Amino acid sequence: MAKKLIGIDLGGTTTKFAFLDDQGNILSKWRIPTDISDEGSHIVPNMIKSIEEQMRREDYNTEDFIGIGMGTPGAVNRDEGTVVGAYNLNWKEVQPVRQQISSALHLPIMIDNDANSAALGEFWKGAGDKADDVVFVTLGTGVGGGVVTNGRLVHGINGGAGEIGHICVEKDGFQCTCGKRGCLEQYASATGVVKVAKDTAAKFTGHSRIKELIDNDEDITSKLVFFLADNGDILANQIVNRVCSYLGLALSHIGNILNPENIIIGGGVSNAGNTLLQPTTRYFQENAFPSVRDSTRLKLAQLGNDAGVVGAASLALQLRKTSSL
Known part of the structure; x- marks a missing residue:
């Protein structure tokens, strides 16, 4: 059976999530407020918790997914999976986002800038x-x-x-x-x-x-x-x-x-x-x-507000390509 993708669109006020099939069709989507207090230290734990809860709700487990793609504000080091300088998130210091999410959810994750993710969404499934x-x-x-x-x-x-x-x-x-x-x-x-x-x-x-x-x-x-x-x-x-x-x-x-x-x-x-x-x-x-x-x-x-999660999910497709090389 074709596996699914997780897309995350992290914003300064709201974090959007979606489960998608590998053709880019949204199967379910939801959102949570972005808690930027305490220098943004709650953002990643809240994302992990929200995905875990949604997976339980829909009776999914790790094996059902190829991986996670995420769009974020700030400067992204794609090789390291880190983010820095996302001032609307209070992330002034380097954040080891990939390491935190990947180790908690036991899934690979690819991260890119939020505007790039939205571009990929429109390119893949929208006006592109x-x-x-x-x-x-x-x-x-x-x-x-x-x-x-x-x-x-x-x-x-x-x-x-x-x-x-x-x-x-x-x-x-x-x-x-x-x-x-x-x-x-x-x-x-x-x-x-x-x-x-x-x-x-x-x-x-x-x-x-x-x-x-x-x-x-x-x-x-x-x-x-x-x-x-x-x-x-x-x-x-x-x-x-x-x-x-x-x-x-x-x-x-x-x-x-x-x-x-x-x-x-x-x-x-x-x-x-x-x-x-x-x-x-x-x-x-x-x-x-x-x-x-x-x-x-x-x-x-x-795609409106869905561009970010759809494009982020397409990043996860690249994980499948790299793992099959």
Whole structure:
């Protein structure tokens, strides 16, 4: 009988899990809150306990599984199975994640960056559409990315490949948490859209609902900006147009370098759908090399919140390949 996979998508507030078959179909999924207290020391024990409980609940044992794949924030040493610098998890020191999970559950585990895992998910079962060359961009709290070339994830010499959020789109622009200025993350993430909204509103003199909210110091969200743009708010449309111009420019650079078949846009901001996709595509085409413009397609992600666990589970498939060599 074909064996099953375990996928883990570790996030700063929620940890998602799934049992999948070896074709990438989700058999069951669940989630737990991520307890980042005490320097994140409870995170791995809680994951182990949750998987053990779910295996008991579904009457599975270790022999039913090929292995575990996990996507995590932070810098991942894939050879050592360690994670460091995941500040939203309070993991400042090196965490021996693979050793802890593998010894407790008696299963092999492969770990990668969370954006890479989501990229693999869309590549395998989502908008990747069976293409061998795919770039995934996730527009969430930050902007992350993953690059798949010839069917394989690109990691780079130090694991830094796919840092799409740190392409510079505005010289001397907004200060980024990475230390640089003008990074895409400061313009096209959920928080970046709000930043662009406030900056654009400061120069706007007409009537606008979003202008009223900002002037009254009320909280606004990227979701609200896109909603009001859809409903004809002039300023909201200017904000969306500016965000999409930055995103389209950054994606054109990626297209010009890699010429992937698909560039897939996911993450919470992508829920804006065509309101985001259409102007972004226009700016992409304006800035892309002609042969790239005619061959690389921009698409919306399809898997939503499942991309991370599905992609993580595909990492576990590699364990089977390496063990059979």
